[in-house]
Amino acid sequence: MFLDTTIGRNFVRIYAENVVVICHGLPYEPLPVIAKGYDELAEFFGEKGLNSIIFDFSGTGLSKGKFEILNWVEDLIEIVEKFKSVHLVAFSLGGVPATYVARLKAVKSLALLATPCCFDVMRKDLIKKAYDHAIIRKSLKGVGSFEEFYENFKRDVEDFAPIKWIDKVRCPILLVHGDKDDVIPFESSKRLYENAKDAYFLEVRNGGHRLREYGIVMESVAKWVAGNYVKGEAWEERWRVVEV
Secondary structure: OEEEEEEOOEEEEEEOOEEEEEEOOOOOOOOOHHHOOHHHHHHHHHHOOOOEEEOOOOOOOOOOOOOOHHHHHHHHHHHHOOOOEEEEEEEHHHHHHHHHHOOOOOEEEEEEEOOOOOHHHOOHHHHHHHHHHHHHHOOOOOOOOHHHHHHHHHHHHHHOOHHHHHHHOOOOEEEEEEOOOOOOOHHHHHHHHHHOOOEEEEEEEOOOOOHHHOHHHHHHHHHHHHHHHHHOOOOOOOEEEEEO
16 A cells, blocks of 8 residues: 655655555544554554554544444555555454454554453443443444444344454464453453454553553553564463563
């Protein structure tokens, strides 16, 4: 894929075919990913030699459209199909479309951080909180009544639940989860690990839900991705532990 832009007085065409696509989770604020720390994360990956892409899923941030997981799946498919080689790094709810899309040939590795394995592990009070923020703070677009929002959300998460699709993913998978996560339980990633074909696990002791805020975690994830990105190989150990 190429992107045309200008630098100073000069026309520039940038080519990228081997990229890391970073998928955000369910937002509680109306801010785009570039204002939530994902910009710094993409820069961090770039400094490791990993060309990175960040974007707002449909119905969030600076993107258009209505918030629905089905739309998120379509968004990610469209992005992935623009490149020859893609490494997905997905946070929380972003791991739902990422796991489904990882079945595509272009995806070379998949890192899932604090991802729900299925709808059953998601707390209704936090779904209601996300809805309330969507209404009050406009963090999600195209939202109607809570009943409609909840039923559509449940249907889509159940349809695209990672636990249903992860055994069909053929690329290496890294599961990352904090043992103090009070949003998505640690057991969620363990279930995914047990059902995956080629999985690795990074256990984050004393880690909460916002794993991208821990430098040691993102350093470990970047090294794992780099092993697949450059060398075509990942860790020797299947289970690693870091403490934060």
